[in-house]
Amino acid sequence: MSQISGFILNAALSLALGSAWGPLHTASTANDENSGVATAALVILYTLLLGSYWICNVTTYILPTAVFEADVRSTMHGASAACGKIGAIAGTYIFAYILHTAVDKDKAILAVLHACATAALLGAVVTWFGTSKPVDGEAPARGRRRATPMV
Numbered sequence: 001m002s003q004i005s006g007f008i009l010n011a012a013l014s015l016a017l018g019s020a021w022g023p024l025h026t027a028s029t030a031n032d033e034n035s036g037v038a039t040a041a042l043v044i045l046y047t048l049l050l051g052s053y054w055i056c057n058v059t060t061y062i063l064p065t066a067v068f069e070a071d072v073r074s075t076m077h078g079a080s081a082a083c084g085k086i087g088a089i090a091g092t093y094i095f096a097y098i099l100h101t102a103v104d105k106d107k108a109i110l111a112v113l114h115a116c117a118t119a120a121l122l123g124a125v126v127t128w129f130g131t132s133k134p135v136d137g138e139a140p141a142r143g144r145r146r147a148t149p150m151v
Contacts, residue, residue: 003063006055007124011117013049018113020045022106056123060084067131091119 020041027038064077095112102108 003056003059004124004127006052006059007120007127009052010049010056011120011124013045013052014113014117014120017042017045017049018110018117021109021113025106025109063127063131087119 024038024042024045028035028042030038060080064073064080068076095115098111098115099105099108102111
């Protein structure tokens, strides 16, 4: 559930930053008394967005231990990590292409942030349907053992 919440938070903050980018960027580059406030607002929104990524990053390493059975866990965890790396590489090149070929940089940044929000929402949907949800009182899945104390 925390990974889904992290994806939804990422999407919401990406949309918030995307919606506020145009007016705040224009105000922050103006030489008036409001430029400092607009710059601070952009920094705060960006910091919140960047800080929210840790939720999905941490759960990416924790979730496979709960989802995959013991006999395939390391293989599937590796496959999941590889898919994440491929997505990161593709996103880096696609976003760079959007930013470098755009005539209007503000619209390009808005497009990138909307693409990030879409990817985060897609991640939430995939996580929702791709992870098992045990019913109350259901026994642990085959191959899973309860942790025992080391003492």
